[in-house]
Amino acid sequence: MSFRPALRPGAPLLRRDATSLQVGTSPGVVLADRPGLMALLRLLDGTRDVERLQAHARDTIPELDCDVPALMRELLAIGVVFDSTRWSAPRRRGLDAEARHADLSAGDPARLVRRSDLRVAFHAGAAALPVVDTAREVLSASGVRDLDATDPHLLVIATCGEPSRTVFERPTSTGLDHLVVVIDEDRVRLGPLVRPGLTPCVGCHDLHRTDWDPAWPALLPQLGRHTGVLTPPALDAVTVHAAALELAVEVLAYCDGTAGRTTGQLLAIGPRHDERSAWPLAFHHACACDLLSAA
Numbered sequence: 282m283s284f285r286p287a288l289r290p291g292a293p294l295l296r297r298d299a300t301s302l303q304v305g306t307s308p309g310v311v312l313a314d315r316p317g318l319m320a321l322l323r324l325l326d327g328t329r330d331v332e333r334l335q336a337h338a339r340d341t342i343p344e345l346d347c348d349v350p351a352l353m354r355e356l357l358a359i360g361v362v363f364d365s366t367r368w369s370a371p372r373r374r375g376l377d378a379e380a381r382h383a384d385l386s387a388g389d390p391a392r393l394v395r396r397s398d399l400r401v402a403f404h405a406g407a408a409a410l411p412v413v414d415t416a417r418e419v420l421s422a423s424g425v426r427d428l429d430a431t432d433p434h435l436l437v438i439a440t441c442g443e444p445s446r447t448v449f450e451r452p453t454s455t456g457l458d459h460l461v462v463v464i465d466e467d468r469v470r471l472g473p474l475v476r477p478g479l480t481p482c483v484g485c486h487d488l489h490r491t492d493w494d495p496a497w498p499a500l501l502p503q504l505g506r507h508t509g510v511l512t513p514p515a516l517d518a519v520t521v522h523a524a525a526l527e528l529a530v531e532v533l534a535y536c537d538g539t540a541g542r543t544t545g546q547l548l549a550i551g552p553r554h555d556e557r558s559a560w561p562l563a564f565h566h567a568c569a570c571d572l573l574s575a576a
C-alpha cells in the first residue's frame with residue numbers, strides 16, 4: 282500500500298512525559314516513545330510517500346530503528362496518520378480544507394469533485410440579497426465556482442414574502458431543480474427543494490395549505506403582486522447569517538448527493554439565530570407533479 286502519511290490535521294505533536302508522546306488534545310492519542318519517533322513524526326507533512334519517507338528517515342534519523350511502513354499502517358489505522366493523497370486531485374484544486382474535513386468526519390473526499398462542476402443560479406429580490414450574498418460567499422469558499430450559471434443544475438428562488446407562483450412555472454415545465462427561500466417577517470424559510478417529478482413541489486405545498494386554510498386559493502394570485510414589501514423584514518444580522526449558512530448547507534447537500542433538510546420538508550430559521558423549525562411536506566394526491574416522472 283503506497284500512501285503519503287500526514288499527521289492528523291490540526292493536531293499538535295507533544296511530548297507527554299519521558300516515555301510517551303501525544304498527538305492532538307481532543308482528547309489526543311498517546312504513543313509510547315522510542316528513539317527517533319518524534320523526529321519521524323515531524324516529517325509527516327503529507328509530501329512524501331512511505332517509501333521516500335523511509336529513505337529520508339534512514340538518512341536523517343540514525344537512531345530510528347523500526348519498520349516505517351508497518352508503523353505508518355498502524356498509525357493510519359488508529360487515526361494518528363492520514364493519507365494526504367486523498368486530499369488533492371486534479372479536479373479538486375483549492376478544496377484541501379474541505380477534503381481534510383471530509384476525511385476526518387468519515388466522509389468521502391472524492392465526492393468533492395462535484396463542487397467544481399455544480400452550476401447554480403439565484404433569482405433573488407432585493408430584500409433577500411443579504412441572505413443570498415452571504416450564502417454565495419460560503420458556497421464559494423466551499424468550492425462551488427459557478428454561482429451565476431445560465432444553464433444551472435439548481436435555481437435558488439429567494440424572495441421577501443411568498444413569491445408569485447408564476448416564478449415556478451418555467452423551472453417546473455423544464456424540469457429544473459429549484460430551492461425556495463422565503464423571508465417571512467422575522468424568520469427565513471428554506472424549502473421545498475423541488476426536483477420536478479421526484480420530490481414534493483410548491484403546488485403540493487399550496488394544496489396541503491388549502492386543505493386547512495380554505496382562503497389560500499384566494500390569496501395565491503395576490504402573492505408577489507407588489508414588488509416592494511410595505512415594511513422591510515425584521516431579521517437581525519446574526520439570523521441573516523444563520524439562514525445564509527443553512528442555505529449554503531442545503532445547496533452543498535444537493536451537490537454532494539447527501540440528504541438535505543429541505544427535500545420533502547420545510548426548514549425555518551429564526552426569529553433567534555439558533556432557532557430551527559421543520560415541517561414535512563408530502564406529495565399531494567391532487568397535484569399533478571408526480572406524473573411528470575411518469576411522463
Ligand SMILES: [Zn+2]
Binds near residue numbers: 482484565568570571
Ligand atoms: Zn406537487
